[in-house]
Amino acid sequence: MIIRRILIATALCLSLFSPQRSIAQDKSIVVASTTSTQDSGLFEYLLPIFTKKTGITVKVIAQGTGQALDTGRRGDADVVFVHAKSAEEQFLSEGQSLKRYPVMYNxxxxxxxxxxxxxxxxxxxxxxxxxxxxxxxxxxxxxxxxxxxxxxxxxxxxxxxxxxxxxxxxxxxxxxxxxxxxxxxxxxxxxxxxxxxxxxxxxxxxxxxxxxxxxxxxxFNQYGVMLVNPDKHPNVKKDLGQQFIDWLVSVEGQKVIGDYKINGEPLFYPNANDSGA
Amino acid sequence: MNTDASALQLVLAVDPTLVAIVLLSLMVSLSAVLIAAVIGIPLGALIALTRFPGRGMAIVALNALMGLPPVVVGLAVFLLLSRSGPLGSLGMLFTPQAMIVAQAILVTPIVAALARQTIEDLWEEYRDEFAAMNVGPVQRIGTLIWDGRFSLVTALLAGFGRSAAEVGAIIIVGGNIDGFTRTMTTAIALETSKGNLPLAVGLGIVLIAIIIAINALAWWARRTGERYAG
Amino acid sequence: MTENMRPPPSDLPIAFENVTVTEGSVTILDRLSLTISPGEPTFVIGPNGSGKTTFLRAAMGLVAPTEGRVTWGGRDGVSPHKLAFVFQRPVMLRRSAESNVRFTLSAAGVPRIEHDGRVAELFKLVGLDGLQKRSARRLSGGEQQRLAIARALARDPSVIFLDEPTASLDPAATKAIEDIVRTITARGVKAVLSTHDLGQARRLANDIIFLHRGRIIETGATSEFFESPRSPEARSFIEGDLLV
Structure with missing residues (x-):
């Protein structure tokens, strides 16, 4: 009897996290990014604005740039948003992503x-x-x-x-x-x-x-964003991920980035238009 | 989370973000403990009541597994659940389920090892009576688990303490995603890294208070139960 | 335990045929041959370490003879429901007094519908009426001993073994146990007891088995044993000399 009770309780607990539930509400993407974007508070400011506009939830894994790129390499993220141009170009040359977009610098x-x-x-x-x-x-x-x-x-x-x-x-x-x-x-x-x-x-x-x-x-510290190559990792949510990237480099996204300030001081300078960045 | 609020204000104002973090922490830890109970108690009973070659080794291994390093478990589960790993197609990495799996792996040996000890001690005590009453194997195991329930609850509490306090495994497999896989411990790690030490300490106090509250509840339940059935 | 429910004493007589029990290099029972017959209580007496407990366990079938054999009603196997054992220090399950008895009832395969009636009857029989809901482990030593007897009787046995049931009890508690033994004997249950208490043996025993160092020194009717013991060991034991 007690064993049956335990089993029922377990089933209940697990059902709260059942895959159906997460898929049903899963208009979400995983972004592997750096500790600096998270620790600086940028994402806390920026993501609610994006989610409100598009209904897409962005789940951020904050890691070092190298680790974030590895997360992309394994297909565990849809988008990587990092800051080390040489490492990003390496990522591109491996075919892990098809295009790098400069976003901002600090x-x-x-x-x-x-x-x-x-x-x-x-x-x-x-x-x-x-x-x-x-x-x-x-x-x-x-x-x-x-x-x-x-x-x-x-x-x-x-x-x-x-x-x-x-x-x-x-x-x-x-x-x-x-x-x-x-x-x-x-x-x-x-x-x-x-x-x-x-x-x-x-x-x-x-x-x-x-x-x-x-x-x-x-x-100078340039940030770039890349969609993980869906040809290499079929589970990548390319449409939602691309939507996030497109918004970041859009006029609106760029303005939001520029508007983020601490004590009146801007933290990031948008420069998506600088194709050499 | 409002990082400017002091810990006390946060607790008094019952910040909904904090509540969500607390609930997630409890959900993950309790689910892990439940899974560990369902696997660990019968496993412990089995090892306690059977004699087979290599049993001594199995007991040593089980006791040693109580000290499994969380980061190693986290890494193993991470590699398993990664899209490039053998179970990647489940899409479980960076979800609460993944955290439950990792913590269940950490907690199960604790529950199984303590359950084995409890049930074996009880078996020594009851063995003669069972033989004289001609108690069948199913009733025997059921009785030992039921009569050992107070000690087994202590084993589950030990497991709960381990999982509630653990950060190494869940931060790897959960990713510490704001509003999704952020628990008390990973939030503390994050706030510490942001240099937001008062908030980190506040969260730590809340975590300890919750662990104390749950242990107090269990103690009270045990005392009440023993009064009638001890 | 009503008259018409009394089981036929099919496990009796219990016969020991040249039974030896050894543990490692120590001989605990040494070539015992005897028969336990239906009727009034049989007592096993002898100093500590004489093998009383092992004798009772072998008679219950809990200890297998190293050599020789034990038969019950002429058969080798024990019929599972008809023997019951009360250990010297009975272990109470961690639950209420009543649940301890219910546990034995279900282990013995008694249909659940009969449990309430049997529990009430057994608690009355052993004089624990009113203590049903108490935690078994919080009862006094005498009460636990009586509960253990109730638990044993729940199996509706033809033979009940009691290993020094009054060893650590005061006179009142001892009397309560002796009254229970008389009652169940009157209902046709064969009681086999071990004791140090010679007075108890005189009061209750029909016949005596006297053990010393794992061997049977003397068996016989109670009056005969106490009035004209044949062996010097029995004589000095009865006279209260230290026998080692």
Whole structure:
């Protein structure tokens, strides 16, 4: 008798999540995106507007850029929305997507403690700043997770003429976590860290941290969006996914992106019209 | 979720987003525990009451599986349910069902191992009486499960505690999707990463309060039940 | 347990033919041969470790002889419903007193429709009327012993084995158990008891089996055993000397 009761209860619980139910209401897509779009609060602002207009629910998996692209590669997402142009072009050349759409950009900022041991505060030369951090052996937190920000960080070291793989030492800590975790770690250990501006602005635990270097053109951070190739992954919801992409790059979508501000400061600059971005 | 509200305000205002997150967390954990009960208790009883070669190994393995690392389970379920995986056609990845599956895998060994111990101890105690009363195998198993019910509830609570507190597996297979697969624990992880520590702490307090409430309920039920049937 | 429901004593006589029980290298029962016949209670007495409990278990069929054989009414197998056993420390199921009896009734295949009547009758018989709904494990030692007897009688047995049923009970509780034994004997149930209590054996026993170190030293009618024991062991046991 008790076993029958347990079975009934189980059936009831499972029926709440039954496939029929999720298919019936499933005008939804899965978007693999980056922690920066989520942690910056952009999606929380933007998605309700899109859903209200189209009735499409967007389920966002926030990962590092590399992981998000892998999610697309396995066919577990309909759309990827990331920021590492070289990795995105690799994705295209594998045939994982047929077209990449530039959407917007923001920029990276080099964050550091107010004590500023590397004396870089207020400068706008990222290469000089990185050299100084290395020279002083000032603590530096790296995402170390193949994310867009991590890839950009590695590029900046390279452009500064530093082979970070060879030079890195106890002062350089690779934590293998998301942007927020990296900022928390930097805050707790008075370290420098490269962050996208959006996540930084939305970050609540700034305490002793401040912007050290900003405004260098090399710290430009382009976002692109791609539909996962439905020929490779037949389960991809290409119509709904394309609808999302089309809206992001439409005049309306671009305006919504530009309108998202924290403390009056815009976080992302729409640039879908810049075909070279 | 309104990230500006303090934890206390959130709790007092009964934020509907928070309520949805709490309900999802409970639904996932309780479903996982139910599945674990349906599989684990009979499995534990079977191992307790039968003698077969390799039984000792089976018991050691079962006890060891209680310490399964959630991320490993999460990863395994992820690879299984991924569109490129063997069960990809089910389309279950990044859904609450996937989280239930992962947590059921984590909880079942706990329930089975504790049920085995409970039922075996009880069997030692009842064995002579059963032999003298000539109790058949079906009635025997049913009686041992029923008479061990209070200890078995404790086993289920241990499983519930594990699943309610778990984040490693469900964040991998659920994807922490806002309004769909975001639970208490994954929300705490997210708010922590956003540096929104007061909200993260608030959610943590709510989670602990819920776990305490459920354990208190079970304790009360056990005490009341034992008064009449212990 | 009404007169017309009394089962025919088909399990009797119980015959031991050269029964030996060993556990590892220890011999617990050593070449026993005897017969338990219908009628008044039979008592198994002897010091601790003399093999009383194992003897009763072998007579119940719970322990298989290492050598020799036990037969019930001339047959090798035990008819499942006609023997009942009350252990020295009976284990109460974790449920109400009444449910303990119902459990045995359904294990014995008694139709559910008869349960209410049988439960009422059995509780009255063992003097536990009114305690039906109490948790069995919260009853006193004497009450638990009586409930265990009610549970055993639920099987409607022709023989009931009671292993030191009054070993840890006070005189009042002991008297209650002895009264129950008299009642069921009057109803035709054969009781086989073990005890340390020689007074109890004198009061209740029809015949005595005296065990020492796994062997039968003496058997016989109660009066004969107590008044003119043939063996020195029995004599010193009766006189209260320590027998080891």
């Amino acid at each position: 920029d990276f900022v080099l964050i550091g403690p107010k004590s500023d041991p590397a004396k870089i505060g207020g400068t706008s030369d990222i290469a000089a700043a990185l050299k100084s951090i290395m020279a002083k052996g000032a603590p530096f937190i790296s995402r170390g997770d193949r994310s867009g920000t991590h890839i950009a960080e590695l590029m900046l070291w390279k452009q500064a003429g530093i082979d970070i793989e060879k030079e890195k030492n106890a002062w350089y800590k690779s934590i293998g976590q998301g942007m927020g975790a990296a900022l928390n770690t930097a805050q707790a250990s008075s370290a420098y860290v490269l962050s996208d501006r959006g996540t930084w602005l939305n970050f609540k635990n700034k305490n002793d941290l401040q912007i050290g270097v900003q405004g260098d053109k090399r710290m």
